[in-house]
Amino acid sequence: MDDFAERFLTKCSLGQMISRYMVLVASEQKLLIMRPYQIYAVKAIVDCIHQNRGNGYIWHTTGSGKTLTSFKASTLLKDNPDIEKCLFVVDRKDLDRQTREEFNRFQEGCVEENTNTETLVRRLLSEDYTDKVIVTTIQKLGLALDETGKKAQQHKGKGKRTYKERLAPLRDKRIVIIFDECHRSQFGENHAAIKEFFPRAQLFGFTGTPIFEENASHKQIDSTVGSYRTTKDIFEKQLHAYTITHAIDDRNVLRFHIDYFKAEAANQADEGDKPTDGKAKKNSAKPNQAVTQRAVVEAILTKHDAATSQRRFNALLATASINDAIAYYNLFKDIQTERQAEDPDFIPLHIACVFSPPAEGNKDVKQLQEDLLQEKADNRQEPEKKKAALQEIIADYNVRYGTNHEFGEFDRYYQDVQQCIKDQKYRNSDCPRGNKIDLTIVVDMLLTGFDSQYLNTLYVDKNLKHHGLIQALSRTNRVLNDTKPYGNILDFRAQEKAVDEAIALFSGEDASRSREIWLVDP
Template identity: 40%
Template sequence: MCTESELQLENKLIKQLVDMGYEKVHITNEEQLIANLKSRLEKHNKFVFSDSEFSKILNELRKGSIIEKAQKLREKYSLIRDDGTVKYIEFLDVVNWCQNLFQVTHQISQEGKYKNRYDITLLINGFPLVQIELKKRGLEIKEAFNQVNRYQRHSFGFNSALFNYVQIFVISNGVNTKYYANNKKQSFKQTFYWADENNKLMTNLAQFTKYFLEKCHISKMICKYIVISEVEKCMMVLRPYQYYAVEKIIDRVKNSNKNGYIWHTTGSGKTLTSFKAAQILVGLEEVDKVVFVVDRNDLDSQTNIEFNKFVEGSVDSTDNTKILVDQFLGKYKDKKGTHKTTDLIVTTIQKLNNAINKSRYLSSMETIKDKKIVFIFDECHRSQFGLTHKNITKFFTNCQLIGFTGTPILEENATVNQYGKRTTVELFDERLHKYVITDAISDGNVLKFAIEYIQTFKEKDTDSDEQVENIDTQEVYESDERISKVVDYIIANHSRKTHSKKFNAIFCVGGSKKSTDVLIKYYEQFKAKKHDLKVATIFSFSANEDDKDANGINEEGVDIDPKNINVHTREKLDEYIEDFNKMFNTKHSTKDSKSFQAYYNDISKKTKRREIDILLVVNMFLTGFDSKTINTIYVDKNLKYHGLIQAFSRTNRILDETKSHGNVVCFRNLKPNTDEAIALFSNKEAEDVILMKPYHEYIKDINEQYEELNQIAQKPDDINTLVTDEERLEFIKAFRNMIRTMNILTGFTDFDWQDVKIPAQLYEDFKSKYYDLYDDVRSTKDEASKVSILKEISFDLELIQRDEITISYILQLLAKSQESATQQEQKDKQDKILKDIANTPQLRSKKELIRKFMETAMQGLSPEAIEDAYDEFMEQERQKEVSQLVADEKLKTDALKNLIDNYLYEERKPRNQEVVDILEIKPTLKERKSVVERVFGKVQDLVERFYK
């Protein structure tokens, strides 16, 4: 039976869309697209444009970036008519989204840098707002994603640039179908499946089309559920569970006075969900204020920053309780003295509690206590189980509470305080939507965990740490000898766990009595040992130091206050902050709460930037802290229930292909607690979904993959005999599977090349051939001809980049090679160095330069002189090549330097005019395109070899 072709898939999809009410139109080029736009806008606006009037509209539509066009699409345009009057033109009805006009067409050709022809285009009011790219069944869906990227570079933005108005892309191979917003920064990891309300995925194209591409639904997604980030300059579209959560919240507020909560697992994009819900709520007539409440000062400022990234000035956080009261009363003025009516407020639970309890604010707050105020509580599992919740619900007579949590308090994990044993359901009523960790992992929205339990001691009559714990927890777990061994383990294995420090880690510790004493012991051990790790620490006041069970509840949401730290602890903290100051040239201290908060914020920022390798904590940063660069958590404390899931979830944010999972390294036997927490927050059968496979299974996988590779090529030279693209593609896919498995395997402490059938050197040799194929595919310039199938394949090069192979490392090896006893030994070591360079993408462009240095400038040098000699050699070579480039292409030297400086600083390709500006002789219009491409190609090559 023949596989369904791409054309058959396309025809079936068009028929389905027509049956769903889309009007089929025949548009094959830009001229027809523009004519259709005119007629649709006329029909939508019930107004006929003259040619000159429509020309004004087209001129307006051509202007701006993708983000500016997205904003323009949602606004009305004031058209000055031929008779001088003004007519407001609506491009898209964002309120009555079903009233827009829907069409489908296919195979539109667009001339740009290269000529492209697009598969299926959905037109709304004549604008191409949804672009669908298909691949035949059996091909990777990522090939369609790569094809869209090529269109974005080569043709979407040319001529009228109407395809820059695309809001949503859909990619499918019939079996798998995904969608994503028009964002040039998009990675394939940020493409989504649609699902029903119960999180059942709709991957099949026909089913996806029935629900997601239904006219009213796709229009609603575009009009209501795309967020335009004004700061990040990108568009984001809600994922299905975010969509259902917001819809449920809006329905709850419009049609009921009951509370409700959203259970969305940690890492699933709660900030975007809550912002979109808040943004819609403030627009409802029945709502007076929306208040987003967090339980820590750092989350107050963090949320404020995140919300204002979506829409600048959309929200004001509260520096103090007085400002909060002014915001409630509509009297708030910003720092410039400008009066601001604030409908969306971000504040801490402490300031909110002060506003309704302090006598100096009560008379003012009494005036708004009966207003309809919606409170959205962030991380509501932590802060809603004490007196503050009772105070809020008693004071505001017409309020509604909406909670967000990744780990709700259920009967099984509820703790008893003075108010009893209370659950999230008791406090927030009905659960409005549920999206648990198993859903998120299955959807590819968060990563699995790889958990390793490291046994740190063993008594002669016991089998596990758990049994020993009952003898004397404090004496055994907190002994100097054991802590020293744990630190030695981390120092030895941190590079392996974090892919040569491409990622970083949190280390959480605890004790049976006073957790900060244990943390101090650990910090002192790191300080005393020799290593290259940047370790920083921060800890809170004494009230949270006794943390045996790490339940993650902050009952009254007490702010960080260094006054509460006991003398010994505070002295140590000051000492460690001084270490931080020396490391980063800062001036932090604990002199007051504001200074301490600045230290907290700086640690947060530097952790996210990977400037800190290991962040040592007791409780802080284990909940509410999101950093995609963290891939490992070391655990030496008791964790259970939501405290355990929250802590582990610091590691499983999606970043790139290299980050395949989150590492959890437990120095205590937390397996029973882990199993119990997984069962509680997902289901009893969830382990296979949440946890990575054991080491031996990945060994089995890679050995089977090696057998498959042997069917294609038994030795690297066999790759040379692969003639067709199809044969090469087989090799690329087979070896790529091995690369992906090896990326996981090398993170295991137990990894040993002896366990793998393929020898390490043979693996490296195959890797060289893999790189050669990549270089060959990317160097093909003939885009105008039929595109090679290899151009759309993802090579996953990031998985085999060896971050430890740097110029500094190479120079050290070269210095050591000079110490060899014989010339032959020197040559062998230097040949090995060249092979390492060839296998390192970021150094491949420098390979011939380094070879030339070894052959001409290094002979007879002492090891100590090599680094200086290399710098001098590279500078001489750079000057030669710059002079040659200037002479060959007749360039302006200073202008070339400025172009390179800007290219390096802004990390963007120069505009064509910027390249033309460095030419002494300006090309003709006909020559311009080829000259710009040739010159910039040479500049790019120069930068790769000498400036990076």
């Protein structure tokens, strides 16, 4: 304690803490004090820029407050006269909105919405102090630098300068670009175009799950072959690490209780595989062996109330494909109708389902799908069937929740589902149970970048590994209070080996106690 007081309570340290590392949230009458690892990360970025030491990345686990860390890094750079602009770049439209809302929560009016590429270009060229920090998507920034795009050709045809030509004065300026969730969209054409256009830019990435050699893949987004490029390849060096092992040990995120569902062979078998003597086989499911969808639905209906503290919390069901999501949605409707007929006291779960529609030239959907690889591939097969199924799902949602969403405005529906999941925080007396979602069926969506303290359970019927697995599990581990001791996972694919591999990969330097720290004994 004496050592702490001697270091922390000196005038210089205490003054710096108050002026640089606290955030007053006026709207909530809160004073947020940054945690030590957040301060170290911000200092590492600021020092790297001050010394002009190239690029770097911050490995801070999902749920550890990366938005606050990146906000403070961005706003401190706002007062650096050597820096022309600080861009905070996200890879999805919904994260653009979410990040702006969070930044403006920390400091009202500190960032504005870039409603289109023209607005982004105008703000990049602005010398106004309020435009020094800009939040945008990597796609919008890439579009501004694209000389071959439709908009650029229109400008040329009218004798106007393209966006890229207008931005030419920034080429030789010192620009700082901070990429959020940099394990995702940093291997494609947009990223390459940004690096080429801003040769003096310093690039920094935030990620909860870096790409290592073990979890890199050949094929990345934008039809660009990544050739096993890792986060270190892109951002040069790790500036600071605060892994999920650190966060669980510090009780900043929760541990996981993982139950590997063991179905009898009769539940796993296809009709042709049933035993001829009428007796069920007793073998447990093998890794990645699918359990029948009916068995999954029955298990969820049996276990859900206990897993979610009598529906005080809600859950996601991660499925392997859009077709599976549709099948599960219809199966829940059928089985719950059967149960209601058999038992008048049965209270059905409120089920929602969300997956991206066929793009059909829609720029917003195409942008959304750049990180939804399974959905993007699925929508190429029988798109009309998927479109019809999603229209029916949205129609059901409108009836249940009194909304009027349309298929052509998918983003509004998607945002409403997210808000409805978060409304679980309200007690039924304030927000009637009929307005809440108990279970949301997903494929890729909501498995990364979505936070809700009242989501505590993930049902898994898809193969997951490495960063995809950790990201999905981490939807459940936000700290609330004693009523939520851990994140619940019910895995129908027997993926214990994949879990162990992911724990070993993302535990950081000391993995000796990681399994003990991460997992609750079953």
